[in-house]
Amino acid sequence: MTEASKAPTLAKFASPVDRFHLELEPLKEAGMKLAGIYCVFAPVELVRAAGAVSVGLCGKKQAPIPEAERVLPANLCPLIKSSFGYAATATCPYFNATDFILAETTCDGKKKMFELMNSIKTVHMMRLPTDKSPEAQALWLAEMRRLAAFLAERTGQTVTDEALRREIALQNRIRRALLDVAAFMSEARPPISSLDLMGVCESRTFVLDQEAYLNDLLALRGELEELRAKGSSPYRQGAPRILLTGTPVGRGSEKVLRLLEEAGAVVVVLENCTGIKGVVGLTDENAADPFAALAKRYLDTPCSCMSPNTGRFALIDDLTRQFQPTGVVDLVWQACHTYSVESHSLSRHVTEDLGLPFLKIETDYTESDVEQLRTRIEAFLELQTH
Ligand code: SF4
Numbered sequence: 001m002t003e004a005s006k007a008p009t010l011a012k013f014a015s016p017v018d019r020f021h022l023e024l025e026p027l028k029e030a031g032m033k034l035a036g037i038y039c040v041f042a043p044v045e046l047v048r049a050a051g052a053v054s055v056g057l058c059g060k061k062q063a064p065i066p067e068a069e070r071v072l073p074a075n076l077c078p079l080i081k082s083s084f085g086y087a088a089t090a091t092c093p094y095f096n097a098t099d100f101i102l103a104e105t106t107c108d109g110k111k112k113m114f115e116l117m118n119s120i121k122t123v124h125m126m127r128l129p130t131d132k133s134p135e136a137q138a139l140w141l142a143e144m145r146r147l148a149a150f151l152a153e154r155t156g157q158t159v160t161d162e163a164l165r166r167e168i169a170l171q172n173r174i175r176r177a178l179l180d181v182a183a184f185m186s187e188a189r190p191p192i193s194s195l196d197l198m199g200v201c202e203s204r205t206f207v208l209d210q211e212a213y214l215n216d217l218l219a220l221r222g223e224l225e226e227l228r229a230k231g232s233s234p235y236r237q238g239a240p241r242i243l244l245t246g247t248p249v250g251r252g253s254e255k256v257l258r259l260l261e262e263a264g265a266v267v268v269v270l271e272n273c274t275g276i277k278g279v280v281g282l283t284d285e286n287a288a289d290p291f292a293a294l295a296k297r298y299l300d301t302p303c304s305c306m307s308p309n310t311g312r313f314a315l316i317d318d319l320t321r322q323f324q325p326t327g328v329v330d331l332v333w334q335a336c337h338t339y340s341v342e343s344h345s346l347s348r349h350v351t352e353d354l355g356l357p358f359l360k361i362e363t364d365y366t367e368s369d370v371e372q373l374r375t376r377i378e379a380f381l382e383l384q385t386h
């Protein structure tokens, strides 16, 4: 990587926990409730329309895992163990500040973990269907309404169509702005690093003042335009371009992303749910029933918990057209059955239909395999250098 100037607004996304505490204090004083969320299936629009706010809690660090393994089996996905470990040890400031948890019946390990978490803090479980049939749509819409009733009980505020439409419009604007920022990675030499971009995306779930977050995104977009005009980039010309798909990554679990960049690649797009997957797809703002529009939008999320999960393949096709990757890396957290099994069909699609090299990496949150991974990644990138 070569040295380059950074967009000044990136500093605002650098330490989300400080910003969270600053924003939380007046809200708590005003009696506002804080919902903890773990997945991009959680409809934040509904939470906010009920007069509450939400914060992302998905565990991305190794630290609480040994404690979690006193209760959970060791051969469980690190994300589930880390999430539970933070709750069990009361070491996550975000978890500690929440009033209740919103969960969904996604993968088996996660939904069973939530049963245990419920003895630490109240968990409201949404029954997530696994397909998009009319019956599934009806169930998910009913779950949206059941969530609205639960939230009203907690906040004393009934969700009106008007409030829901307002929050839908705000989240649509945020998603559009995030997609605009992410689009800079389609440049031959992008003006932002993918690690910085990951921080920007991840901050969305930690910033309580979502209007302020939107304004920061718009400011960042303007700064990136200026850097692009000056030809400023942290990347060299002709670097291999990687589409990183699979399980979620964030601060603390960005090992593979970091190794790819250290080996000289540009990770042009994170397809996973901490990246683009949680942002694509807007909610129809003109629909007669905003609840139904919201249910449809969230059920379209192409997570491997869906069966079949054709939306993920279609998204990867779109992203390949936009970001022109030279290779695809599929990251699978150890013991994540849904992504691990899906990797087989994805590998065939990427190599045969898209004609791109494909690498599956199965790992956990520890550093024990870093050198082994580095060797595999360098060999994979070697094929793409020109
Ligand atoms: S991959 Fe799916 S189940 Fe896992 S955190 Fe993301 S949205 Fe949730």
Ligand code: SF4
Residues within 6 Å of the ligand: 077, 078, 079, 080, 106, 107, 108, 109, 110, 247, 248, 304, 305, 333, 335, 336, 337, 338, 339
């Ligand atoms: S990474 Fe896989 S096993 Fe872990 S929570 Fe997500 S879907 Fe479940």
